[in-house]
Structure formats: structure tokens, C-alpha cells
Amino acid sequence: MSPATKSASKSAPKSVPKKAAAQAPQPKATTPPADGIHPGSLLSITQLSLEEVSNILALAERLAGESSSKHATLLENRKLALLFYESSTRTRTSFELAAKSLGAMTTLVSDKSSSIEKGESLKDTGLTLRALGAECIILRHNASGSPYLLAKHTGLPVLNAGDGMHEHPSQALLDLRTILSRLGKKQAVTETTLDGITVCITGDILHSRVARSNALLLPRLGAKVILCGPQQLLPPEAVDLYPGITLERDFDKALQQSQVAMMLRIQKERLAGMQIDLADYQKQYQLHEDRYFKHAPNAVVMHPGPMIRGLEITADIADGPSSAIEEQVRNGLAIRMALLARALNGGAA
Amino acid sequence: MKSILIKGGHLIDPPSRTDRLRDLLIHDNKIVELGDPGKLNATAKKEGAEIIDATGLIVAPGLVDIHVHLREPGQGYKETIESGTKAGAMGGFTALCCMPNTSPVVDSPEITRWVLSPERNAVIRVFPVAAATRGSMGEAITEYGSLKAAGAVGVSDDGKPVLQDAVMHQALIAAARAGLPMIQHAENTKITVGASMNAGARAFRLGLRGMSVEAESGIVERDIRLVRELTTSGKGPRPHLHVQHVSTAKAMEAIRHAKRAGLHVTCEVAPHHFMLTDEAVEGYNTHAKMNPPLRSEADRAAMVTALLDGTADCIATDHAPHAVHEKEQEFEKAPNGITGLETALSLSIKMLHHQHRMPLLRLIHLMSTAPAHIMGLRGRGTLAPEAFADVVLFDPKSTWTFNARNSPSKSRNTPFDGQTLPGVVKMTISEGRVVYKA
Numbered sequence: 001m002s003p004a005t006k007s008a009s010k011s012a013p014k015s016v017p018k019k020a021a022a023q024a025p026q027p028k029a030t031t032p033p034a035d036g037i038h039p040g041s042l043l044s045i046t047q048l049s050l051e052e053v054s055n056i057l058a059l060a061e062r063l064a065g066e067s068s069s070k071h072a073t074l075l076e077n078r079k080l081a082l083l084f085y086e087s088s089t090r091t092r093t094s095f096e097l098a099a100k101s102l103g104a105m106t107t108l109v110s111d112k113s114s115s116i117e118k119g120e121s122l123k124d125t126g127l128t129l130r131a132l133g134a135e136c137i138i139l140r141h142n143a144s145g146s147p148y149l150l151a152k153h154t155g156l157p158v159l160n161a162g163d164g165m166h167e168h169p170s171q172a173l174l175d176l177r178t179i180l181s182r183l184g185k186k187q188a189v190t191e192t193t194l195d196g197i198t199v200c201i202t203g204d205i206l207h208s209r210v211a212r213s214n215a216l217l218l219p220r221l222g223a224k225v226i227l228c229g230p231q232q233l234l235p236p237e238a239v240d241l242y243p244g245i246t247l248e249r250d251f252d253k254a255l256q257q258s259q260v261a262m263m264l265r266i267q268k269e270r271l272a273g274m275q276i277d278l279a280d281y282q283k284q285y286q287l288h289e290d291r292y293f294k295h296a297p298n299a300v301v302m303h304p305g306p307m308i309r310g311l312e313i314t315a316d317i318a319d320g321p322s323s324a325i326e327e328q329v330r331n332g333l334a335i336r337m338a339l340l341a342r343a344l345n346g347g348a349a
Numbered sequence: 350m351k352s353i354l355i356k357g358g359h360l361i362d363p364p365s366r367t368d369r370l371r372d373l374l375i376h377d378n379k380i381v382e383l384g385d386p387g388k389l390n391a392t393a394k395k396e397g398a399e400i401i402d403a404t405g406l407i408v409a410p411g412l413v414d415i416h417v418h419l420r421e422p423g424q425g426y427k428e429t430i431e432s433g434t435k436a437g438a439m440g441g442f443t444a445l446c447c448m449p450n451t452s453p454v455v456d457s458p459e460i461t462r463w464v465l466s467p468e469r470n471a472v473i474r475v476f477p478v479a480a481a482t483r484g485s486m487g488e489a490i491t492e493y494g495s496l497k498a499a500g501a502v503g504v505s506d507d508g509k510p511v512l513q514d515a516v517m518h519q520a521l522i523a524a525a526r527a528g529l530p531m532i533q534h535a536e537n538t539k540i541t542v543g544a545s546m547n548a549g550a551r552a553f554r555l556g557l558r559g560m561s562v563e564a565e566s567g568i569v570e571r572d573i574r575l576v577r578e579l580t581t582s583g584k585g586p587r588p589h590l591h592v593q594h595v596s597t598a599k600a601m602e603a604i605r606h607a608k609r610a611g612l613h614v615t616c617e618v619a620p621h622h623f624m625l626t627d628e629a630v631e632g633y634n635t636h637a638k639m640n641p642p643l644r645s646e647a648d649r650a651a652m653v654t655a656l657l658d659g660t661a662d663c664i665a666t667d668h669a670p671h672a673v674h675e676k677e678q679e680f681e682k683a684p685n686g687i688t689g690l691e692t693a694l695s696l697s698i699k700m701l702h703h704q705h706r707m708p709l710l711r712l713i714h715l716m717s718t719a720p721a722h723i724m725g726l727r728g729r730g731t732l733a734p735e736a737f738a739d740v741v742l743f744d745p746k747s748t749w750t751f752n753a754r755n756s757p758s759k760s761r762n763t764p765f766d767g768q769t770l771p772g773v774v775k776m777t778i779s780e781g782r783v784v785y786k787a
């Protein structure tokens with residue numbers, strides 16, 4: 001409980017300044033995982049130092065560049081469990097193929113095919129997987145923070161494959177790999193690597209773990225990050241995610257400043273109770289050819305998927321030459337191989 | 350018939366402003382006399398009194414916690430009236446007001462009497478707060494007169510607010526007629542659906558839905574408006590609104606104004622709201638999840654200020670025991686609340702007495718005299734002759750390390766486990782019986 005006592009021990013002012021309540025906590029650059037959490041875990045992008053990010057990128061670069069036979073037995077006989085409480089095609093397949101191409105054994109536990117259905121707790125499911133020999137768990141869960149719970153109780157390396165509205169750190173790393181290669185930069189980063197680069201992330205920021213992980217990583221490399229979207233999907237407090245982030249409601253203005261345009265899906269399943277006029281949204285925030293060529297004709301276009309073609313992005317853009325969307329998927333495989341190797345190598349990449 | 354002489358101690362009694370070396374003579378369940386050191390020796394000897402040496406210790410009226418969850422009936426796996434009152438005794442408490450959100454809800458004289466039955470084995474006094482509405486559903490108010498006759502000392506739907514204006518209006522009138530405080534958990538639940546921590550930048554980053562400051566202050570402001578209308582109308586008795594666990598500067602400001610306007614509005618602050626901020630949630634610590642949630646540093650500081658300047662009337666723990674398996678869940682799934690009886694005095698000494706130089710006399714007022722007064726507990730919160738012999742002996746200078754596993758409480762969901770804290774409770778006496786001894 002050191003964070004708690006630390007804040008408590010500050011002395012209180014005699015009278016309360018009127019505006020102090022609005023002050024945002026200053027995020028730390030890195031928050032190393034707490035005691036009892038395996039160092040090979042990746043729970044939040046904020047736990048990685050830039051050196052660790054560089055090591056992961058370098059390992060991904062090597063694994064992607066060498067012939068697959070060279071690493072086909074790297075994780076031979078190692079056991080990995082994919083624990084998926086939410087359906088996912090891309091991320092699950094990516095982790096699974098990454099594991100298999102390193103020779104690891106994988107097992108998939110999903111909420112549709114297991115005792116999860118019978119109400120078993122996340123802790124017990126984790127302990128069961130550990131008892132069965134799993135050495136690492138890749139978790140996708142609809143509750144923010146659930147990877148922390150699993151990592152704490154199993155002591156195993158846990159890879160966060162997306163938790164609620166919180167984070168999707170492997171996506172941020174694969175996005176970074178994509179941005180670096182598209183911009184012709186080497187796969188190693190410092191605080192100035194992305195100086196002069198502006199990335200706009202547009203769409204349903206509120207519900208997006210991809211947006212959070214990217215917005216917590218890219219500014220640390222010197223990038224300017226613009227979050228763009230309507231009020232309901234982009235609340236004002238998002239600006240406090242990290243210093244150097246700005247909010248912009250006008251997509252055209254955001255595009256005009258950007259070298260990278262990252263588009264997000266509207267998460268219809270999470271919109272319960274919100275009044276979102278999709279036709280209006282489309283008009284204001286869809287990335288289509290006219291808008292692209294008028295405002296950001298050279299920008300790299302990215303999308304974490306799944307895309308809703310015709311809603312946030314049109315087919316001509318998604319399939320066009322500036323689109324890095326397929327490259328993102330390929331890079332996902334390399335990054336996840338690196339993360340699995342790191343997880344089973346005690347946290348060193 | 351038994352007498353006890355507590356001698357050599359530094360006696361603190363807020364109502365008489367006693368704050369010096371005094372001996373204290375107890376006979377049976379009542380306070381008999383206070384005297385200068387040594388002056389009561391002869392009387393004590395004549396009565397064959399047991400002598401308790403309180404040299405170096407503070408001797409004060411037993412602490413009174415007007416907001417605890419003892420979980421019975423129905424949730425004995427979290428806490429029982431017996432285990433909860435033992436935890437209270439360990440913390441220096443001699444009277445607890447328990448909330449009605451049990452299973453079933455304490456909304457009838459029968460259930461109120463069940464709570465008060467000797468079969469519950471309470472080791473200190475328990476004063477039930479009964480539900481303000483039937484089943485705490487917020488629709489139809491309960492029968493305050495007969496609940497009071499059965500032993501209830503206040504009405505509240507704690508855990509839930511009384512949301513509807515008309516129902517709250519009615520509850521304030523009925524409570525005033527019955528001579529009970531109307532006790533409100535101030536939360537506009539219409540705008541806190543799915544929320545699990547304080548709203549703001551941290552909640553956004555953690556991907557958790559937030560409870561806004563306005564969800565609390567809005568209800569407090571509404572309730573004060575209703576109290577003002579009833580008070581100024583001059584019809585019927587003056588209503589007494591008691592606001593539970595205030596956590597925001599904004600709600601506290603509204604209470605400050607209400608008091609200045611002469612309305613009968615009281616409030617409590619929980620130790621966690623003056624000790625911690627929402628920073629404690631980092632890492633999805635479910636022992637930092639409670640309702641109202643931990644707030645910003647400015648809010649925390651405002652709670653301290655309110656306790657120092659008298660806007661906050663008392664300290665109450667909101668002791669909310671939960672089983673280990675319930676807290677070892679996904680953050681949003683885990684239930685709200687932490688235990689608090691064992692650590693309240695120490696945390697208050699640490700923050701208010703040590704850091705903010707609040708005199709112990711004032712601290713004891715906030716933890717004993719004032720809460721007893723708010724709930725109308727006669728003969729409690731004072732060491733005056735004829736008062737109940739509810740006494741706590743503690744050493745404010747030495748420290749102890751809290752190990753939640755050693756608490757008599759059935760639960761150990763506390764963020765303060767393992768902390769070394771100032772203020773060691775040495776003995777608790779409830780109506781003349783020693784119920785805790787370190």
C-alpha cells in the first residue's frame with residue numbers, strides 16, 4: 001500500500017483551493033509491475049521502459065527476418081494457455097500462430113467451452129491452468145484490470161491481450177513497429193525517435209483499449225498524439241492520459257497535422273444508452289478518399305481491426321496504397337513471437 | 350456489583366472539557382466519580398474496587414461508530430454481530446450503529462429486535478439503524494415510530510439513496526416526528542450505473558467507469574433544499590438530516606452552507622476518505638474499492654479541513670466486511686467496502702492529531718461525544734457521573750502493526766493491513782465490563 005500512504009501523508013491545505021479538484025494526476029513514464037507479478041508479464045504498456053520496448057522490437061525484427069526454421073524450436077515443449085473471455089479472431093489467431101511458430105504447445109480456453117461458463121472465478125481458472133502445466137497465460141477479458149488479478153494469483157507471466165476498456169499493449173507494440181517501418185526508422189526507440197511526427201487516433205476512444213495503449217506509448221517517443229472524436233466517445237479527461245496529448249473534435253483539422261491516421265471501430269456493443277447518430281458520425285469522422293487527399297494525402301493509414309467498412313473507413317482507403325492495415329497484422333505475429341519469447345525467458349527480450 | 354478504579358491516567362472528557370490527570374471510579378455499569386490523582390483511593394478501597402493502572406495512557410469515553418455493517422441477519426460469512434463487536438472492542442469502540450442492508454433488510458420491529466437479541470452475543474452495545482423505506486427499495490417509508498420503539502436509533506437505506514424527492518420529503522417529516530435522524534447515503538445512482546471508482550483522468554486511463562463528484566453533491570444539495578423547505582415552513586418538528594460518508598469537497602461545501610443557515614444537518618467522514626486518494630486504486634486494488642469511492646487529493650484534503658473546522662461532525666468507519674473470495678475478483682465485480690473498526694483511532698491519530706495537530710480532546714469529541722449525540726445515545730460519549738461506564742484506555746504515543754489476520758473480524762478486506770500505526774488501544778470497557786485487553 002505504499003502508493004496509498006504516500007498520497008495520504010501529504011499535508012492538507014488550510015483551505016481548499018477552488019480549482020484544485022480539476023488537477024490531473026501526472027502519469028509516470030513507467031510503472032514497473034508490482035511485487036508478485038512475473039517480470040515476463042505484459043499487463044500495461046506503461047510498465048515497459050523504452051529500452052525494453054527497443055529490445056522487444058529488435059527481437060521481433062530478428063524473428064520476422066530470419067527463416068522460420070531458425071526459431072521453430074525456440075519454445076519447444078513449452079506450454080501456453082490462451083484464456084479468452086471475449087471472442088477474438090485476429091488477436092487470438094495471432095498469438096496462437098506466434099506460439100506455434102516458436103514450437104510451443106498451446107491450449108485455448110474460451111468462455112464458450114469451459115468451466116468459466118459454470119461460474120468458476122478467474123483466479124481458480126488461472127490456478128487450474130497453472131496446475132495443468134501452463135507456463136504463460138494470454139488473457140483476453142471484458143473486465144479492465146483482470147490481467148493484474150490473474151498475474152497476481154498465478155505468479156505466471158501473463159500477456160494482456162485486451163482487457164475491458166483498459167489496454168491492449170501488444171497492439172501498441174505492433175502499431176509502433178508498423179509506424180517505424182512505414183516512416184523508414186530503425187526498430188529501436190528513444191525519447192526523440194518520433195519527434196516531429198503527429199499521430200491522430202480517431203473514433204471511439206472512450207471504449208478503446210487500443211487507443212489507450214497507443215496514447216500511453218507514442219508520446220514517450222516524442223510523437224504528438226491527437227485524439228479525435230465526438231464528446232460522447234472522447235471525454236475531456238482523455239487529455240490527461242499523457243502529457244503532450246491533445247483533443248480535437250474536427251477530424252479535418254486533426255488530419256491536416258498528421259503523418260499517421262489511426263482509425264478505430266465504433267464499438268456498437270458498448271454503446272448501450274448512448275445517443276450516437278451513426279449517419280452523422282460517418283459524415284464527421286469517416287476516413288474516405290476525398291477527405292484523405294484533401295487533408296492528409298501522405299498519411300499512413302492504420303486500423304487495429306476489425307474494421308466496419310463503410311462506417312469509420314471506406315474500402316478505397318482501407319485497401320489503398322497508404323494503408324498499413326495488413327502490415328499491422330503481419331507485424332502482430334512478429335511482436336507476439338517476441339512477447340512470448342520474452343515471457344518464457346524471465347522477462348528478457 | 351463491582352467497582353473499578355482507573356488510576357494514573359490522563360483523562361479526556363469532551364463534554365466537561367476535562368483534559369488532565371484524573372482518576373475514574375466505576376461502579377457496575379455506570380461512572381461514579383472523577384477525582385484528582387489519589388483522591389478516590391479511599392472510596393475505592395472501601396468498595397473493594399479492582400484497580401487498573403492507566404499511567405501513561407489516555408482514559409476517554411468509549412468510541413462510538415455510527416456507521417458499520419455487521420452483516421447479520423443473513424451474511425454471517427462476512428461478519429456476525431459477535432465478531433463485528435469484538436473487532437469494535439479491539440478498536441476502542443463501545444457503541445456501534447449498524448446499517449440495515451442485511452438479508453433480510455432491517456425494516457421491521459421484529460428484525461430490529463432480532464439484531465438486539467442477547468443471542469447475538471454482542472460484546473459492546475449495538476444500536477440498529479432501520480431501513481428508511483420498505484426493503485430499502487426507495488418507494489414506501491417504513492414505520493419509524495414502531496422501529497424506534499423496537500430500538501432503532503435512526504433510519505437509512507445505506508448502500509442505496511432515497512432518490513425520489515417525494516419519498517425523501519416524507520421520510521424527513523416522519524423521522525422528525527419520531528425524533529430520529531434521517532440518514533442518507535448520498536449518491537445519484539441514476540448516473541453511477543456501472544461505475545466503480547472516482548471519475549476523472551485516472552478512471553479513464555484504467556478503463557473504469559467513474560462516479561462523478563456531482564453524483565454525491567447533487568443529492569446532498571437536494572436533501573438540504575428539502576430540509577430548508579421543511580424547516581422554514583415552521584410546520585411540524587425540525588428535520589435532522591445526517592449525511593453519511595461525505596467524500597467530496599463539493600458536498601462538504603453544501604453542508605457548510607446549510608450549517609451556517611442554521612439547518613439541522615450533520616455529517617460523518619470515514620478514515621479512508623481522509624487518508625487515501627484514488628491513487629490507491631492503481632493495480633486494480635479491490636481493497637481500495639468502496640462507495641463513495643476514494644477521491645482526488647483536493648477532496649481528501651477538504652475532508653481533513655472539514656474535520657478541523659467543525660463542518661464534519663464526526664468520524665465513522667463504514668466498516669464493511671467482505672469475504673476474501675469476494676474481493677479477489679475483477680475490480681468491477683468486487684463488492685464495495687473495507688473494514689475499519691480496528692484502525693479508525695490509529696488512522697485518526699496519525700492524520701489529524703500528528704499531522705494536523707488536532708488536540709486529542711477534539712479527536713475524542715469526533716469519535717465519541719459527537720457521534721453519540723447525533724444518534725441520541727444517552728449516557729454515551731461522556732465520562733460524566735451517571736453515564737454508562739464505556740471507557741477506552743489507549744497509548745497515543747506508541748505504535749503497533751496491524752495484522753488483519755489477527756482481528757476478531759471475520760473479514761480482512763483492508764488497505765491498511767501490515768501498516769505500523771500510532772495509538773495503541775490497551776483496554777476497552779463496555780458498561781463496566783472489560784471487553785478488550787491488549
Ligand SMILES: [Zn+2]
Nearest residue numbers: 507508534593
Ligand atoms: Zn453507504
